[in-house]
Amino acid sequence: MxxxxxxxxxxxxxxxxxxxxxxxxxxxxxxxxxxxxxxxxxxxxxxxxxxxxxxxxxxxxxxxxxxxxxxxxxxxxxxxxxxxxxxxxxxxxxxxxxxxxxxxxxxxxxxxxxxxxxxxxxxxxxxxxxxxxxxxxxxxxxxxxxxxxxxxxxxxxxxxxxxxWKALRFYGKISYGFYIYHYLLREVLKKYLFIPLHGLIHNRIFAGSIYFVLALAVCTGISAASFYFYESRFLKMKRYFESRPAR
Known part of the structure; x- marks a missing residue:
């Protein structure tokens, strides 16, 4: 399965x-x-x-x-x-x-x-x-x-x-992609963002805070692009489907 x-x-x-x-x-x-x-x-x-x-x-x-x-x-x-x-x-x-x-x-x-x-x-x-x-x-x-x-x-x-709130509505709109990409890219972001930052700053909390902001920005950008250029094309197809409640 x-x-x-x-x-x-x-x-x-x-x-x-x-x-x-x-x-x-x-x-x-x-x-x-x-x-x-x-x-x-x-x-x-x-x-x-x-x-x-x-x-x-x-x-x-x-x-x-x-x-x-x-x-x-x-x-x-x-x-x-x-x-x-x-x-x-x-x-x-x-x-x-x-x-x-x-x-x-x-x-x-x-x-x-x-x-x-x-x-x-x-x-x-x-x-x-x-x-x-x-x-x-x-x-x-x-x-x-x-x-x-x-x-x-x-x-x-x-x-x-x-x-x-506009921020919540925005993240709600891209939430499906955000869920997919934030975990999909976790090891990649850790390898190419967190580890170099930690090696440069030598402070796990400070490096982690910067990493969080950068990772959030990356995942937000990818998720937004996914929604507007990919997912929205499929969402337009929902007009062909009608939901009918049970009577």
Whole structure:
């Protein structure tokens, strides 16, 4: 499967490709969910299914991690459905019950933020592929992200004003490419930027700070070029596709 192949073959030449497993998970969802949604008899059925998937995913993750099969627990679609199902849920629920969704988001968003901060403090960070962080953080992050999207749609909310900052909107626009390139180029940037800087400055913190600014500039430039000259050509094709909610 593409998920595990990307993870096991984590480097091609100087480029890191291990993070492509997440793209495989997304594409698998994009292939399967429209077929499932098409066969749902009603919007309510689809919403109930998404809630079930949220908790099934969490239960599978717990069971697999208890069995010490960390790789399938982390890199496969069935155990990565919390955020995906939460996003699909609000996309459908907001069509019929926008006021209720906003009221729920007002409670869910601060609650999940508090939960994530508490988890970070108690667990001394959020290490990957550990049972407790994964089972706590993934559901919180999924629910919180969904709530943030809803609150950002309310033009009167503080969250909407923050999320409409020009800098955030810009990075949101190029975020797909930024995710791809920042990790893809990590070893290259380290070799040709950080190591020479550290050798020149002999201060890891100072060199690291300069490296961060330079690496950010490089990744931003490449991601912006990718969006405007490559990705945007495919985005124009979305007018040929129509999404129809379940009735």
């Amino acid at each position: 593409g998920n595990l192949a990307a993870q096991h073959h984590g480097i091609i030449g100087p480029f890191l490709v291990g993070h492509f497993w997440s793209l495989a998970v997304e594409e698998q969802f994009y292939l399967l969910w429209p077929l499932v949604l098409w066969n749902c008899r009603s919007l309510t059925t689809a919403l109930r299914l998404l809630v079930a998937l949220f908790f099934i995913s969490l239960g599978l993750k717990i069971a697999i991690l208890i069995g010490h099969w960390n790789v399938p627990a982390y890199y496969l679609l069935p155990t990565h459905m919390e955020s995906i199902s939460a996003g699909a849920f609000i996309a459908l629920a907001n069509l019929r019950w926008p006021d209720f969704c906003q009221r729920a988001a007002k409670i869910v968003l601060p609650a999940t933020l508090i939960g994530l901060v508490a988890a970070f403090v108690v667990l001394h960070g959020l290490p990957d592929q550990k049972l407790l962080p994964i089972t706590v953080v993934f559901p919180l992050a999924g629910a919180g992200s969904a709530a943030l999207i809803l609150r950002a749609q309310d033009v009167a909310s503080v969250w909407s004003k923050v999320m409409n």
